[in-house]
Amino acid sequence: MPEASSAKLKEGMFQIVGTLSKLESVRPDFALETYDVISREDLLMRLLECDVIVYNITENPQQAEEAIWAVSALNEEVNHFEKRKVFILVSTVMTWARSKPLDADDSEIPFTEEDYRRRKPHPNFLDHINAEKMVLKFGKKAKKLTTYVVAAGLQYGVEEGILHYFFKIAWLGEVPALPVFGDGTNVIPAIHVLDLAGVIQNIIDHVPKLHYLVAVDESVHTLEDLVKCISKNTGPGKIQKIPKENAFLTKDLTQECLDHLLVNLRMEALFVKENFNIRWVAQTGFVENINNILKEYKQSRRLLPIKICILGPPAVGKSSIAEALSKHYKLHHIKLKDVISEAIAKLEAIVTPKDEGEEEEEGEEEEEENVEDAQELLDGIKENMEQNAGRLEDQYIIRFIKEKVKSMPCRNQGYILDGFPKTYDQAKDLFNQEDEEEEEEVRGKMLPFDKLIIPEFVCALDASDEFLKERVMNLPESIVAGTHYSQDRFLRALSNYRDLNTEDETVLNYFDEIEIHPIHIDVGKLEDSQNRLAIKQLIKEIGEPRNYGLTDEEKAEEERRAAEERLAREMMEEAEREHKEAMEMAEKMARWEEWNKRLEEVKREERELLEAQSIPLRNYLMTHVMPTLMQGLNECCKVRPDDPVDFLAEYLFKNNPEMQ
Numbered sequence: 228m229p230e231a232s233s234a235k236l237k238e239g240m241f242q243i244v245g246t247l248s249k250l251e252s253v254r255p256d257f258a259l260e261t262y263d264v265i266s267r268e269d270l271l272m273r274l275l276e277c278d279v280i281v282y283n284i285t286e287n288p289q290q291a292e293e294a295i296w297a298v299s300a301l302n303e304e305v306n307h308f309e310k311r312k313v314f315i316l317v318s319t320v321m322t323w324a325r326s327k328p329l330d331a332d333d334s335e336i337p338f339t340e341e342d343y344r345r346r347k348p349h350p351n352f353l354d355h356i357n358a359e360k361m362v363l364k365f366g367k368k369a370k371k372l373t374t375y376v377v378a379a380g381l382q383y384g385v386e387e388g389i390l391h392y393f394f395k396i397a398w399l400g401e402v403p404a405l406p407v408f409g410d411g412t413n414v415i416p417a418i419h420v421l422d423l424a425g426v427i428q429n430i431i432d433h434v435p436k437l438h439y440l441v442a443v444d445e446s447v448h449t450l451e452d453l454v455k456c457i458s459k460n461t462g463p464g465k466i467q468k469i470p471k472e473n474a475f476l477t478k479d480l481t482q483e484c485l486d487h488l489l490v491n492l493r494m495e496a497l498f499v500k501e502n503f504n505i506r507w508v509a510q511t512g513f514v515e516n517i518n519n520i521l522k523e524y525k526q527s528r529r530l531l532p533i534k535i536c537i538l539g540p541p542a543v544g545k546s547s548i549a550e551a552l553s554k555h556y557k558l559h560h561i562k563l564k565d566v567i568s569e570a571i572a573k574l575e576a577i578v579t580p581k582d583e584g585e586e587e588e589e590g591e592e593e594e595e596e597n598v599e600d601a602q603e604l605l606d607g608i609k610e611n612m613e614q615n616a617g618r619l620e621d622q623y624i625i626r627f628i629k630e631k632v633k634s635m636p637c638r639n640q641g642y643i644l645d646g647f648p649k650t651y652d653q654a655k656d657l658f659n660q661e662d663e664e665e666e667e668e669v670r671g672k673m674l675p676f677d678k679l680i681i682p683e684f685v686c687a688l689d690a691s692d693e694f695l696k697e698r699v700m701n702l703p704e705s706i707v708a709g710t711h712y713s714q715d716r717f718l719r720a721l722s723n724y725r726d727l728n729t730e731d732e733t734v735l736n737y738f739d740e741i742e743i744h745p746i747h748i749d750v751g752k753l754e755d756s757q758n759r760l761a762i763k764q765l766i767k768e769i770g771e772p773r774n775y776g777l778t779d780e781e782k783a784e785e786e787r788r789a790a791e792e793r794l795a796r797e798m799m800e801e802a803e804r805e806h807k808e809a810m811e812m813a814e815k816m817a818r819w820e821e822w823n824k825r826l827e828e829v830k831r832e833e834r835e836l837l838e839a840q841s842i843p844l845r846n847y848l849m850t851h852v853m854p855t856l857m858q859g860l861n862e863c864c865k866v867r868p869d870d871p872v873d874f875l876a877e878y879l880f881k882n883n884p885e886m887q
Contacts, residue, residue, distance in 0.1 A: 244273065248286050271300050278310070279431050283317040284358055285379060286388075288483065291354040295361045301372055308371040313434065314362065315375045315427055320416045320443065322356040322378060324349035324490050337495040343378075343439040351486055359439075366438055373438075375430050379423050380416035380443035380494065381487050383513055384520055385527045388420070389484045392477070393454055394524055395775065397462025400636045404467035405458040408474040411451030411466075413491035416443040419509040419516070426496075429503040441496045446512020450488055456514045461521055461639060531773045532641035533558060534632075534681070538734060539646070539688030541720045542695045543750055544758045548688070549645045551762045556772045559642045561631055567619060570627040571608060577601040625656050632680040640774060644682060649724075651732035676741050684769055685738045688761070690751035695721060698756075855882055 244260040254261045262273065274280055274297060282294040298314055325347040329336045338346075348356040359376045366374025382388045396402055418426075426442045455466050474485050499505070509516035525531055533556050537545045546562070553560040578601050611620055624647075632642055648654040660675040690698075699717050727733065735745050746768050753760045859878040868874040 279313045281315045285319045291358040294358050298362050298365050302365045305369040305372050311371045313373050316362045317377050317379055318355050318359050320378050320380050320494055321352040322346055322348040337493040339495050339497040340439055340441050349486055376439050378441050380418040382420045383417055384419040385523050387524050389487050392479050393457045397457050398639045403463055404465035405454050405462055407451050407454050407466050407468045409471040412449050414447055414449055414493050416492055416494040417513055418442050418444050421508045425505040426499055437498055440498055441494055443494050443496050444512045445510055448512055453513055456517050460517050529773050533773055534641045535684045536644040536682040537686045540724045542699050543688045543690050545646050548758050548762055549643045553643050557774050558640055559637050561642050562645045563647050566627050566631050574601045574605045648734055650727055651734055651737050654734050654737040674741050685743055685745040687735055687745040687747045688750055694751035
């Protein structure tokens with residue numbers, strides 16, 4: 228924290244510089260500078276520019292060695308300090324983990340700052356206690372270097388630190404119960420990370436005489452208390468105790484994390500409570516402040532639910548679009564038929580007699596009441612369905628849908644409501660605020676609605692009747708069988724939908740009145756039988772997913788699929804290239820053969836032409852030249868003169884027929 232040099236900064240305000248706990252982390256807005264990879268020489272230069280140095284060794288054990296180096300290097304430069312520097316080491320209560328109780332007969336007496344000389348560390352935290360001792364030692368030697376050690380409890384809040392493991396599996400909802408390692412009765416000292424920041428700020432402001440401080444909240448929570456609270460407020464609501472040995476098989480928890488979770492230690496921040504002025508975020512502890520802690524966790528990790536309602540006429544593509552969106556955003560696809568079946572099955576499970584071993588934690592009286600209520604509701608449903616030819620009245624449907632959208636999985640990830648509500652009244656009953664204390668005040672203004680379950684996005688699909696009829700007519704028989712897409716049922720459903728949506732108060736009017744304006748998409752105009760364009764448009768409107776992203780298994784599957792697609796694409800390109808080369812070669816050979824044919828034809832024509840042109844000349848020679856020439860040659864052969872050419876010339880001259 229270098230001293231503020233800008234005139235714009237208020238007196239006493241600091242500029243923040245430092246390193247990030249993770250290299251991939253985004254630089255916080257309040258930081259003037261952040262350092263990723265930096266040499267020790269450069270780091271020392273940065274430390275010498277600062278008035279206050281805070282070293283946090285609770286997240287990365289390797290930081291303990293660097294903290295010792297940093298305080299040693301500063302101590303060597305202390306004679307060159309213009310004014311006092313403050314060095315604060317944020318350590319952990321794990322350096323107290325094996326301390327002997329203050330009273331052998333009463334193990335509930337908590338340790339305080341005054342007992343720090345009696346502390347005994349956990350074997351895996353020897354580096355931490357060595358760092359604490361070195362920091363305190365250098366602080367005693369130099370007047371211009373004041374050092375402090377803050378032994379912090381298990382840190383929670385914002386992204387949740389070590390407890391994030393439990394938050395994540397609870398939020399994902401993939402396990403029936405959250406694990407508690409061992410019997411869960413061990414007390415874990417803890418503190419909200421913002422309260423820890425408040426303690427550090429008070430040290431900077433007050434520079435207290437006590438140099439070893441404990442930073443924990445006022446709670447005495449066990450591991451079971453913490454896990455049960457997380458499970459109840461963002462998970463399945465149940466816990467399961469597993470042997471401590473099994474905890475080491477959990478790949479998402481390091482040895483250091485497990486040591487923190489299995490510690491059994493009572494501590495009290497007596498000095499902090501009596502001397503510091505802290506605006507506590509969670510003074511009373513984790514359990515009492517779980518609602519605010521949950522809000523911080525979801526906001527910091529961008530785990531906000533996406534709630535979507537898709538409406539439209541039959542055969543417009545609601546279910547296929549909802550299915551695609553639920554996969555893209557990892558949301559719960561709520562279909563009316565499935566919700567009713569699920570609710571009835573749940574009621575039947577409640578009223579079915581349980582085995583003796585299947586006793587619930589709740590009291591028997593409460594369980595009997597639940598069974599009676601469930602039986603009464605189940606009887607009412609069956610009677611209602613018999614009276615309405617297998618259909619349920621709105622009161623039951625709305626009750627089941629409301630229970631579904633209020634369930635923990637839907638509250639965590641969000642939902643896609645497929646084709647419901649259909650009417651203004653259904654929407655009003657489903658999303659209406661149940662506690663009507665403020666109804667008098669809001670009357671005449673906006674309709675009261677339950678913010679917990681109201682959809683964030685409403686998609687209104689539509690298409691012309693002709694388009695929908697043609698789409699249904701072109702469906703395969705296998706899809707049509709057993710659905711409402713048979714001709715009579717489809718036409719009746721379409722007519723009913725049009726009637727409901729021509730009234731003054733339609734379901735879309737309801738959403739308009741509460742300022743949730745539907746996204747209108749005319750599927751018929753998109754000319755896309757797979758609804759890909761509609762899905763793409765909705766994804767653009769809704770935005771990025773708000774979840775943990777792909778799991779390791781999903782990433783591996785995604786990479787495998789991408790590799791297969793790349794291989795298939797390369798093979799296709801290779802086949803296309805080979806086909807193209809073969810076609811080019813075939814064309815080349817055809818052209819070569821054609822050229823050879825033409826060449827032969829030309830040669831033949833030349834031969835015939837030469838032959839035709841040579842006939843008159845041959846006839847002339849045979850008539851006028853050859854007889855005399857042949858005689859001359861014969862005579863030359865007989866005489867064999869010394870100069871045959873001269874002899875032949877003389878012979879031809881003498882025997883020329885024209886001269887005789």
